[in-house]
Amino acid sequence: MIEPHAFLAPDFQSREPKELTLLSIVSQSFFQPFSVEDNLLVILTALTSGSGVGFNRAMLFLTEGDRLRGEMWLGPRSAEEARTIWEILSTPGIGYIEIIEHNRSLLSLEADSLSRRIRPLEFSLAGDNLTVPVTALAKNEILLVRDASREPLIDPRFLQAIDVEEFLCVPLLSQNEVLGEIVLDNAFSRQPIQPKDIKLAGLCGLLAANYISTATLHRKMVEMERLAALGEMSMFIAHQIRNPLAAIGGFTDQLLAAPADESKRRRNLEIIRREIQRLENIIFELTHFLKVDPKTPAPFDPGPAIRAVLMAVELKAASEGRELVSRIEDRLPPILGDPTYFGEALRNLIVNAFEASPPGGRVEVMAERKDAAWVVVSVRDEGRGIPPEVRSKLFTPFVSTKDRGMGLGLLYAKRVMDACGGTIELESEAGRGSTFRLFFRAGEEGRTDP
Amino acid sequence: MNKILIVEDEEALCLLYQEELTDEGYEVTTVRDAEGALDLLRRGHFDLIVTDIRMPGRDGVELITQIVGLRKDIPIVINTAYQSYKDDFMTWAADAYVVKSSSLTELKVRIKDLMTR
Numbered sequence: 001m002i003e004p005h006a007f008l009a010p011d012f013q014s015r016e017p018k019e020l021t022l023l024s025i026v027s028q029s030f031f032q033p034f035s036v037e038d039n040l041l042v043i044l045t046a047l048t049s050g051s052g053v054g055f056n057r058a059m060l061f062l063t064e065g066d067r068l069r070g071e072m073w074l075g076p077r078s079a080e081e082a083r084t085i086w087e088i089l090s091t092p093g094i095g096y097i098e099i100i101e102h103n104r105s106l107l108s109l110e111a112d113s114l115s116r117r118i119r120p121l122e123f124s125l126a127g128d129n130l131t132v133p134v135t136a137l138a139k140n141e142i143l144l145v146r147d148a149s150r151e152p153l154i155d156p157r158f159l160q161a162i163d164v165e166e167f168l169c170v171p172l173l174s175q176n177e178v179l180g181e182i183v184l185d186n187a188f189s190r191q192p193i194q195p196k197d198i199k200l201a202g203l204c205g206l207l208a209a210n211y212i213s214t215a216t217l218h219r220k221m222v223e224m225e226r227l228a229a230l231g232e233m234s235m236f237i238a239h240q241i242r243n244p245l246a247a248i249g250g251f252t253d254q255l256l257a258a259p260a261d262e263s264k265r266r267r268n269l270e271i272i273r274r275e276i277q278r279l280e281n282i283i284f285e286l287t288h289f290l291k292v293d294p295k296t297p298a299p300f301d302p303g304p305a306i307r308a309v310l311m312a313v314e315l316k317a318a319s320e321g322r323e324l325v326s327r328i329e330d331r332l333p334p335i336l337g338d339p340t341y342f343g344e345a346l347r348n349l350i351v352n353a354f355e356a357s358p359p360g361g362r363v364e365v366m367a368e369r370k371d372a373a374w375v376v377v378s379v380r381d382e383g384r385g386i387p388p389e390v391r392s393k394l395f396t397p398f399v400s401t402k403d404r405g406m407g408l409g410l411l412y413a414k415r416v417m418d419a420c421g422g423t424i425e426l427e428s429e430a431g432r433g434s435t436f437r438l439f440f441r442a443g444e445e446g447r448t449d450p
Numbered sequence: 451m452n453k454i455l456i457v458e459d460e461e462a463l464c465l466l467y468q469e470e471l472t473d474e475g476y477e478v479t480t481v482r483d484a485e486g487a488l489d490l491l492r493r494g495h496f497d498l499i500v501t502d503i504r505m506p507g508r509d510g511v512e513l514i515t516q517i518v519g520l521r522k523d524i525p526i527v528i529n530t531a532y533q534s535y536k537d538d539f540m541t542w543a544a545d546a547y548v549v550k551s552s553s554l555t556e557l558k559v560r561i562k563d564l565m566t567r
Binding site for chain 1: 460462463465466469470504531532533534549550551552553554
């Protein structure tokens, strides 16, 4: 017998031990598409929900450098509001998702929220005379504070903000890294904090620290990937720009340094003009090919769209001494896509094929129905072929087999195909040319894999 | 007259270097790829080589390795649009590293230093 079981404890009213319910709810929320703030809210909710740990209010502080800053404070603002909330939240059938929704709306009442009151609070983590709330972090201990107004080791600004005599400080630490602190109290029920509450609060603290640590690492990793991509891009662009700039600078200096005869003056100016045009092309390619924003794919007739592209490149083929051959099947079904982007992607592939082909070489453009669900448009050249080590990187930006290529044309074609639910494939053999195939979904009929 | 071999795939830059370095008093030969450079080096004598790195076919790093194998004593100047090759130990065999810019001053100074060394 095979029995399915849900991962998730559905609510805080579970008959399971509270530790297990809390662990299940908090852990599961980390796998939801929640923001970091929402997940921290789940933890504070688990600590304050009447059927969770049951504290009245929960403060969250996070560290930033050597400072501990107030971030979030969850709970009612008055005894009256506390009663209303308890009534709502004790309604049978209310699950933790509803409680979190309610708490999110509480936090969004920015004008008079508790969070607004603690955000200006900031404490130094450095120094010898540390006070509560920082002491819990320095000692790496959960601290229960009673008779707070008589205790000299409490920061007066903190005491003024929390305004209760009894509270619990739970440090958030991960592998000796200080991440933050949660402070809990029963400001409205005035219930003394019990050892079992401290135990559950400690469990939530461990979960919160683990989550913050993982989320921070993930954010750093994403940032590093972004920076690496940015570094690669800037290096490539710098290279593309430096060559024309070296020519422009050098030939301009020649004109400035000594009087030149008319033919040399004209030659230098023509070179400078050509290199400026090259810089303009670089800017065009960067701004044009990196921006693909097609409309929702809609059916269109591929025949006229392909013929329009062929007409536009025929002259180029003739001027560059390439033979352009096309075979477009009659009665092709409509294909799904954006005709403007389709035309641009196909034009890129054909121009690439011209550049890859030897003088007098032939470029073939074909369009045919593959089966009921797919139409294939292919472009074949008679070039050297694309080496296997380049093939795997071909659709990434700034990878080009051309001497002056930006490596954006194929990336553009791939993004266009992704946007219309199609695919692009390459077949290439050393010395025998390459064929790029664009697979388009036919009309709005069902699809099969190409 | 000292003889310089320029290896550079950009046509305009070949022309510029040819004219400017000739004006400086050198005998300049330009070639557009590494294969051509190796061929010239096997057949003739040069006092210094200026080479780009990113070129079609065999690149400048490979060329430097081959030159060192052929002629250990010949000074090599890398002249490239890439700053980053400086960290590639394969380029350390070169005697100078110049990043291309709109001014030829640094390239000329480096060549002069190596020629008078």
